[in-house]
Amino acid sequence: MAANMYRVGDYVYFENSSSNPYLIRRIEELNKTATGNVEAKVVCFYRRRDISNTLIMLADKHAKEIEEESETTVEPDLTDKQKHQLKHRELFLSRQYESLPATHIRGKCSVALLNETESVLSYLDKEDTFFYSLVYDPSVKTLLADKGEIRVGPRYQADIPEMLSEGESDEREQSKLEVKVWDPNSPLTDRQIDQFLVVARAVGTFARALDCSSSVRQPSLHMSAAAASRDITLFHAMDTLYRHSYDLSSAISVLVPLGGPVLCRDEMEEWSASEATLFEEALEKYGKDFNDIRQDFLPWKSLTSIIEYYYMWKTTDRYVQQKRLKAAEAESKLKQVYIPTYSKPNPNQISTSNGxxxxxxxxxxxxxxxxxxxxxxxxxxxxxxxxxxxxxxxxxxxxxxxxxxxxxxxxxxxxxxxxxxxxxxxxxxxxxxxxxxxxxxxxxxxxQGMPVRNTGSPKSAVKTRQAFFLHTTYFTKFARQVCKNTLRLRQAARRPFVPINYAAIRAECKMLLNS
Incomplete structure (x- = not known):
């Protein structure tokens, strides 16, 4: 029964046609429909036969580049048959989701990111094992390297400086290696520092009241005060104290210059409500793949801005509410489902009756x-x-x-x-x-990958002709020799799908037999 229990995260075979190969999918969700059936929300994987020849050439080029860059891995010489079968194990990940009936599951398999340090023969030695290294986008027909590839090899190693010998001094300038931002041995007490931070928050609240754009985003006094209490304001206040040698009067004057109070904003305030909604939609689709989020949803934002906003967004009540909502939805979803082994006969089975x-x-x-x-x-x-x-x-x-x-x-x-x-x-x-x-x-x-036969040995790998097995009677052999005017074999063989007028052959044969 364990082999027939399918859980979220399993890689499985799906059958959508009796004559086509299985689909390979990863189960993301198992949902029970209103009719009582179970549907699986799955991530799609594509085979080489599912993409265009142009993209296949691109995939082969990518594989060749990886092989040339790899200096530690020595692949054994593969036979033509092994190279051929290895292409059957290669898949292409996609970000596409689809829902399929769980009853179409035909078994489990294993899909892994291509490990450059492991021999490719290991994938052939294991049954139901596949690998992928590229991501396929079926909507725009592109093939890109997976962002999550394992960075193994000399090109990813850090340059470690030589160890100092005994008695040798470090000639590097410490000022270039670190920046001092706070002195714990300041003349101020903890109480005085806390009082200055309160003043900085008050200045930030007042600055938001004077700023029109902040008034729109923070319509109430409580929200403005909460925004002014964020880390960006406190960091600015502590940095101001350090730069003015912990002189309170000089630091306070910097908080309120001639142009008005200083307003410090972080990413949570800089983003509009519509941008925040776009970010949540992108996070739902791509997860923490910030490059795809920026490319498809927020191209006008920098990658640093998106990452910073993500970690600030996780501290908000909205994140907590979404987390609770997802937890409630997860409780209503199925954790696993039992699918009996499919035992119905395939329509492509051939009967053994005589001709x-x-x-x-x-x-x-x-x-x-x-x-x-x-x-x-x-x-x-x-x-x-x-x-x-x-x-x-x-x-x-x-x-x-x-x-x-x-x-x-x-x-x-x-x-x-x-x-x-x-x-x-x-x-x-x-x-x-x-x-x-x-x-x-x-x-x-x-x-097009269709089977092609020749008339030689059945073990001939090169199949050039379509052929059929014809066991003729003596009458048919006789008609071939006699009815040469009507039955022109050379012309008929060149057009194998055009029917032969055997009624005319029979009529001519009868006429010749009577004479």
């Missing part, structure tokens, strides 16, 4: 198309010919199938165990075809 007579493209013969056209074909991935269960895979006109093991691999990792033509055609280029239209059709299929 029967039929037609293919109008030609008369015995084929396997009516009930199980894939019977006798090898697995498209491991080329096995025996399996306890077979699954149809790819476009229906291609008539490809996968064994049970490769089908599970396809559902989990979104690819086949062996490289397809699009990845190996550089190593083993396909032979040219007679018709240029056929070549363009095959190239387009390889680009």
């Amino acid at each position: 029967k007579p039929g037609t293919v493209n109008g030609a008369v013969g015995t084929t396997f198309q009516p009930q199980n056209p894939l019977l006798g074909r090898a697995c498209e991935s491991c080329y096995a010919t025996q399996s306890h269960q077979w699954y149809s895979w790819g476009p229906p006109n291609m008539q490809c199938r996968l064994c049970a093991t490769c089908w599970l691999y396809w559902k989990k990792y979104g690819g086949l165990k062996m490289p397809t033509q699009s990845e190996e055609e550089k190593l083993s280029p396909s032979p040219p075809t007679e018709d240029p239209r056929v070549r363009s059709h095959m190239s387009r299929q390889a680009t």
Whole structure:
């Protein structure tokens, strides 16, 4: 039962289609709907097959740069198959959320930030293990490095100065290393210092009463006094005392210069109500990712200003109220949910019934198309010919199938165990075809990741032609030789999806037999 209990924070497989690979998501919330069903609010992860070729090239470039910069990690030489399968383990994090029915969960997996100090083979050795290093934004189609990457390596190390030898003096100037802002051995007593701080607060309250913009933001005397009691006012008062050598009369005169009382504001007062609302919305969406908050919600604010406002905002009553509200909402949400193991048969399962007579493209013969056209074909991935269960895979006109093991691999990792033509055609280029239209059709299929077959050995990794299995009768073989005027095989083979007029072939054959 532990394997079927799903909690917030778990990485899980979701199935949205019986023929497509699983979706990989992280559970953020488990909510019970009014109908009694459970919906999961999840964070989306994308595979390489889900993004454009331009972004895939960018991801490969980023991986190459990391490998070149890494000086401590020595990756072993990977085979073509391992490189191919490693791409199936790479994911791209997104900030996109969606709600999916919890009943579509098909199991747990593990997703981790790429560790540059760990061998990439460790991800292949573990089942249901994925990694990511880039963040994908599906709305603007961008791919960026994750801000939370582990900074390991020589480029992140501090330059440590040499240790002083015995008897050697430190030649550095202490005035350049530190700034003195307070003297605890001042002639003033603690009572006198507290009295000066009260005067500074009173001056700050009076300054807010004279300032029109402050009167709008702090409409009451109590709010103005509370704002004047904040740390920014106290820091200014203590700094003024130190700069005037703890002379109270001189320090008080500085608090009220000729232009009017000094008004000290911090980020809590500088921000408007609308800006505060935008900040809370951004914090709800991005958390403490201040770079994204500034970029998407508050571009006119500096990063320092946003961070300072955040820590001041945490001291307000509004933060306490939101924290209580979230705690109340969390109590109403589900902590975990039990999802039974999905046991319904997949619509892509192939029955094992025998074939029967039929037609293919109008030609008369015995084929396997009516009930199980894939019977006798090898697995498209491991080329096995025996399996306890077979699954149809790819476009229906291609008539490809996968064994049970490769089908599970396809559902989990979104690819086949062996490289397809699009990845190996550089190593083993396909032979040219007679018709240029056929070549363009095959190239387009390889680009789209569709299965492509040739007429050679089933273990040929380079698949260049679509083909079907046709077991002809003697009558069909005879018709091919006799009816050469109507049945032109060369022209028909160049257009495999155009039906053959077998009624005209039959009529010509009968006429020739009678004569």
